[in-house]
Amino acid sequence: MSPFKAYLIDQKDGKTVAGFTRFEExxxxxxEVTLRIACSSVNYKDALAxxxxxxxxxxxxxxxxxxxxxTVVSSSDPRFKEGDPVIxxxxxxxxxxxxxxxxxxxxxxxxxxxxxxxxSLFDAMALGTAGYxxxxxxxxxEENGLKPENGKVIVSGATGGVGSxxxxxxxxxxxxxxxxxxxESQTDYLKGLGARxxxxxxxxxxxxxxxxxxxxxxxxxxxxxxxVLAWMTSTMQQNGTIASIxxxxxxxxxxxxxxxxxxxxxxxxxxxxxxxxxLRRRVWERLAGDMxxxxxxxxxxxxxxxxxxxxxxxFIQGQAHGRVVVDCA
Ligand SMILES: NC(=O)c1ccc[n+]([C@@H]2O[C@H](COP(=O)([O-])OP(=O)(O)OC[C@H]3O[C@@H](n4cnc5c(N)ncnc54)[C@H](OP(=O)(O)O)[C@@H]3O)[C@@H](O)[C@H]2O)c1
Numbered sequence: 001m002s003p004f005k006a007y008l009i010d011q012k013d014g015k016t017v018a019g020f021t022r023f024e025e026x027x028x029x030x031x032e033v034t035l036r037i038a039c040s041s042v043n044y045k046d047a048l049a050x051x052x053x054x055x056x057x058x059x060x061x062x063x064x065x066x067x068x069x070x071t072v073v074s075s076s077d078p079r080f081k082e083g084d085p086v087i088x089x090x091x092x093x094x095x096x097x098x099x100x101x102x103x104x105x106x107x108x109x110x111x112x113x114x115x116x117x118x119x120s121l122f123d124a125m126a127l128g129t130a131g132y133x134x135x136x137x138x139x140x141x142e143e144n145g146l147k148p149e150n151g152k153v154i155v156s157g158a159t160g161g162v163g164s165x166x167x168x169x170x171x172x173x174x175x176x177x178x179x180x181x182x183x184e185s186q187t188d189y190l191k192g193l194g195a196r197x198x199x200x201x202x203x204x205x206x207x208x209x210x211x212x213x214x215x216x217x218x219x220x221x222x223x224x225x226x227x228v229l230a231w232m233t234s235t236m237q238q239n240g241t242i243a244s245i246x247x248x249x250x251x252x253x254x255x256x257x258x259x260x261x262x263x264x265x266x267x268x269x270x271x272x273x274x275x276x277x278x279l280r281r282r283v284w285e286r287l288a289g290d291m292x293x294x295x296x297x298x299x300x301x302x303x304x305x306x307x308x309x310x311x312x313x314x315f316i317q318g319q320a321h322g323r324v325v326v327d328c329a
């Protein structure tokens with residue numbers, strides 16, 4: 001294999017530096033499966049890693065991109081053979097193991113998911129870690145008793161990747177979805193994805209969060225953390241379930257035990273990184289089946305690998321909406 005294009009993130013004098021380079025196959029990390037990457041995607045975590053806005057990279061230098069989808073070039077593991085279409089996301093990819101912003105990748109076979117039937121490589125990356133995590137959160141909420149007849153489900157960070165896909169999947173499954181956003185201008189977009197109602201973050205008084213407030217939600221998907229998650233917790237209905245996914249606003253959570261011990265609310269931690277493989281495959285299969293978002297194309301745009309760097313800043317500013325697929329072919 002001749003040297004190929006890769007977006008390498010490094011650290012110099014304590015500062016993050018990132019840019020394109022020609023990369024040799026021999027420098028790829030160890031793994032049984034080598035793939036020709038067709039597409040990757042941009043997640044909030046990718047933007048934090050590439051810009052250095054967050055301490056995400058655990059091993060420098062590292063090719064960025066926590067997601068990759070492509071075709072197997074070679075595999076020393078019998079579970080995969082040349083030509084198989086596959087997905088690899090999570091684990092150490094793009095943080096401590098060379099990631100998806102390149103023409104080729106190599107990963108351990110235990111990290112590889114066969115592309116579900118009926119799903120294209122492009123759609124797999126339109127979903128990417130964001131879609132996988134949204135679906136994982138909803139699966140965990142259902143396992144904890146969430147059903148459409150229980151009541152409304154609120155989704156924060158609604159216009160983001162996880163938020164957009166969560167709204168779409170929940171609406172498809174028959175839930176009454178309330179989108180909580182900072183972007184009034186995206187009301188039509190959110191309603192188009194299936195949100196029954198759009199609430200503006202600015203309409204909430206987060207300076208006075210009571211231990212228990214009016215019970216509003218059967219379920220909540222939270223991408224922000226901080227005061228929004230604290231408010232959601234205080235407004236859960238009896239036996240409501242919250243999927244805590246993100247920290248786009250804050251790493252903190254200041255709440256009380258009242259919603260848990262007086263309303264039986266459950267706060268579910270959702271970690272996409274190290275889900276056991278049987279559950280991971282089950283979630284990807286559902287993303288190709290009953291959880292397939294109905295508006296994936298409408299929420300996704302595509303950029304060439306060369307045009308990737310300017311995309312990161314909009315994620316850091318909270319201005320991105322929907323999903324960005326990176327065309328690596
Ligand atoms: N647990 C896991 O395994 C896992 C996996 C994937 C992602 N995540 C986390 O989930 C979160 C969402 O990821 P994503 O890829 O969907 O990110 P994204 O596309 O950048 O979306 C984040 C959304 O949150 C809102 N937001 C951003 N900055 C904010 C701020 N400072 N204050 C309040 N709201 C803000 C914005 O939506 P509105 O303007 O509509 O409010 C933004 O579009 C991130 O924190 C990410 O790290 C966790």
